[in-house]
Amino acid sequence: MRQAIRLAESVMYLTAPNPRVACLIVRDGRLLASGATQRAGGPHAEVMALRQAAERGIDVRGCTVYVTLEPCSHFGRTPPCVDALIAARPARVVIAMRDPNPLVGGQGIARLQAAGISVTLPVCPEEALALNPGFAARMSRKTPWAWLKLASSIDGRIALPNGQSKWITGAAARADGHHWRARSCVVLTGSGTLQADDPQMNVRHVETERPPIKAVVDTRFEVDEGARIFDGTETWVFTCRPDREKADRLADRNVRVIQLPPSGKRVDLQAMMQWLGEHDVNEVHIEAGARLSGALLDAGCVDELLVYVAPMLLGEGIGMVNMARLDDLSQAQPFEFIDTHPVGPDLRLRARHVQHWNTLLQAVGI
Amino acid sequence: MRQAIRLAESVMYLTAPNPRVACLIVRDGRLLASGATQRAGGPHAEVMALRQAAERGIDVRGCTVYVTLEPCSHFGRTPPCVDALIAARPARVVIAMRDPNPLVGGQGIARLQAAGISVTLPVCPEEALALNPGFAARMSRKTPWAWLKLASSIDGRIALPNGQSKWITGAAARADGHHWRARSCVVLTGSGTLQADDPQMNVRHVETERPPIKAVVDTRFEVDEGARIFDGTETWVFTCRPDREKADRLADRNVRVIQLPPSGKRVDLQAMMQWLGEHDVNEVHIEAGARLSGALLDAGCVDELLVYVAPMLLGEGIGMVNMARLDDLSQAQPFEFIDTHPVGPDLRLRARHVQHWNTLLQAVGI
Numbered sequence: 196m197r198q199a200i201r202l203a204e205s206v207m208y209l210t211a212p213n214p215r216v217a218c219l220i221v222r223d224g225r226l227l228a229s230g231a232t233q234r235a236g237g238p239h240a241e242v243m244a245l246r247q248a249a250e251r252g253i254d255v256r257g258c259t260v261y262v263t264l265e266p267c268s269h270f271g272r273t274p275p276c277v278d279a280l281i282a283a284r285p286a287r288v289v290i291a292m293r294d295p296n297p298l299v300g301g302q303g304i305a306r307l308q309a310a311g312i313s314v315t316l317p318v319c320p321e322e323a324l325a326l327n328p329g330f331a332a333r334m335s336r337k338t339p340w341a342w343l344k345l346a347s348s349i350d351g352r353i354a355l356p357n358g359q360s361k362w363i364t365g366a367a368a369r370a371d372g373h374h375w376r377a378r379s380c381v382v383l384t385g386s387g388t389l390q391a392d393d394p395q396m397n398v399r400h401v402e403t404e405r406p407p408i409k410a411v412v413d414t415r416f417e418v419d420e421g422a423r424i425f426d427g428t429e430t431w432v433f434t435c436r437p438d439r440e441k442a443d444r445l446a447d448r449n450v451r452v453i454q455l456p457p458s459g460k461r462v463d464l465q466a467m468m469q470w471l472g473e474h475d476v477n478e479v480h481i482e483a484g485a486r487l488s489g490a491l492l493d494a495g496c497v498d499e500l501l502v503y504v505a506p507m508l509l510g511e512g513i514g515m516v517n518m519a520r521l522d523d524l525s526q527a528q529p530f531e532f533i534d535t536h537p538v539g540p541d542l543r544l545r546a547r548h549v550q551h552w553n554t555l556l557q558a559v560g561i
Numbered sequence: 562m563r564q565a566i567r568l569a570e571s572v573m574y575l576t577a578p579n580p581r582v583a584c585l586i587v588r589d590g591r592l593l594a595s596g597a598t599q600r601a602g603g604p605h606a607e608v609m610a611l612r613q614a615a616e617r618g619i620d621v622r623g624c625t626v627y628v629t630l631e632p633c634s635h636f637g638r639t640p641p642c643v644d645a646l647i648a649a650r651p652a653r654v655v656i657a658m659r660d661p662n663p664l665v666g667g668q669g670i671a672r673l674q675a676a677g678i679s680v681t682l683p684v685c686p687e688e689a690l691a692l693n694p695g696f697a698a699r700m701s702r703k704t705p706w707a708w709l710k711l712a713s714s715i716d717g718r719i720a721l722p723n724g725q726s727k728w729i730t731g732a733a734a735r736a737d738g739h740h741w742r743a744r745s746c747v748v749l750t751g752s753g754t755l756q757a758d759d760p761q762m763n764v765r766h767v768e769t770e771r772p773p774i775k776a777v778v779d780t781r782f783e784v785d786e787g788a789r790i791f792d793g794t795e796t797w798v799f800t801c802r803p804d805r806e807k808a809d810r811l812a813d814r815n816v817r818v819i820q821l822p823p824s825g826k827r828v829d830l831q832a833m834m835q836w837l838g839e840h841d842v843n844e845v846h847i848e849a850g851a852r853l854s855g856a857l858l859d860a861g862c863v864d865e866l867l868v869y870v871a872p873m874l875l876g877e878g879i880g881m882v883n884m885a886r887l888d889d890l891s892q893a894q895p896f897e898f899i900d901t902h903p904v905g906p907d908l909r910l911r912a913r914h915v916q917h918w919n920t921l922l923q924a925v926g927i
Contacts, residue, residue, distance in 0.1 A: 351717020
């Protein structure tokens, strides 16, 4: 199963909004064929693996199939994988985790069992879930999985008092950040960051056939129409004040303006996440200033932290997140560190929201 | 040599002000005997290893000796190890690094070679230096090696705006911090921390025969005589205003009051480090508030950072270090991450001052 998970990682930037899935066909411990899910609309992992076996002239009857997610049992853009598997007549199917969609989860398993195929699960479910937290979140709670990218000094400063912030972390950390942009469905920023830095917010340093959509939280729709983010590739603007004429002009540059209700002084961020979930967004990469980052945290919209820490202390400076003031440490949202990795001279720390993750685990039956 | 370095680590809490050293005696790849330096005044590693060989009835003539530091060639509290080695007539001595004392460095090597013994060095010198940065610093630059212990949230907060700081990091991190206290010669804090928290500043959670001396920076000698730090074990107070009567009263409780010149509004911290170096202090563990921590950084007195990071964001709160304001990122002192380690739910990050470390490397001839 670990080998299957590694194969699924190879399609990390490709499959969304479908999940990243891999399938191995094995007999007597020998790998006969394998496959991973392709771009949306293309074949799923099981079909890819069965196709490879057929091309190699291999009879898969009686063998064991490993798959990182419960095979689908419904018609989407492709026929159900479970039918293809049943037709191939393996003796046993080993499944990493259940389908997180409460409407179909378990049906694939039941169909395989009804066809007389032995089914084993879960196997390495946490690793399998980590491949597809966004798909699991969208299916189970109807919103994407969102990580907040931050870059700071050891003492949590993202800029000096004079605003200087280029570059606290190094080129390797910035390049690594583009891998995280590339795997996401949406790269989200705020109008403050556009005004301050005029970033492109696209994917560089990483080859990808499926670049993420860019999105901006711009409550008062103040964004400069000449901003570099409006480069002709799909961009979404979330606002409370849609200015029809401005929206029409931007539409020519592939910009979609979405009106949302306010919550306090800002776009309702939970409503935004709902909207993103309804529009097939699995994973959101947030790269914003301290105010929007803090507001997203306060609204419970951040599932993971992706923090690049530079080996320096700055003392006075601008803090990482402007959150609502806490009166007691017990009010802090509980994260857990899940990964630490050196990236050039910097460190990359990942921390996951404990409860949000537990909710996903429950959705896949663990 | 790596085996010797691991053996030297076993006397981490024992040997100061002597360096932690280990010695292995090997023939044909087989370990015949080994030893590590004992408490100050006791035998050094080479003598321990030769003694073990003698006890086992092993003739060490013609064998290979591995030692993590150049053998001493001068009479201290014990006779020179180099004489004991020459008398034992090994064929070869492999040395991790040169003695960092500029007055004697190289003499042990020269004496061995003059006696017809083959000498190889350096072997694993960075690992060997990491065993004894304090000894190397005191010998070469006349001041101890000092690390600053910090505990914060991911966003660099050591307390909430209302001052609450117990406990941001967990019990495992606090226990781990005691290992670092135990290996130091001096645990240093400030009068502000004594007033705020009344800590004991002693070593708990770790067995040690050689507890560190406690020290307080108290520029105006305002410390409460009833503070828990004055528990009868040796404590030093650095001040600009020695009050003779108060000092005499504290002397009964094993407190030594040291007058130092001021530098700005505070005790001259560089003069304090000089004084510590003159008084056989190898390693200083600093555990202080944001002001003293920042002042020590500004004075260039911090060689290493020992940071426990809790998996939470706090937003508003008290920052880690009050340093002089920087106008440009290039003014930040250059540290490098050398170790990352999970400690319970928290992370321990270690970062080393690049130039200070390079100076030590030069002192041991690398």
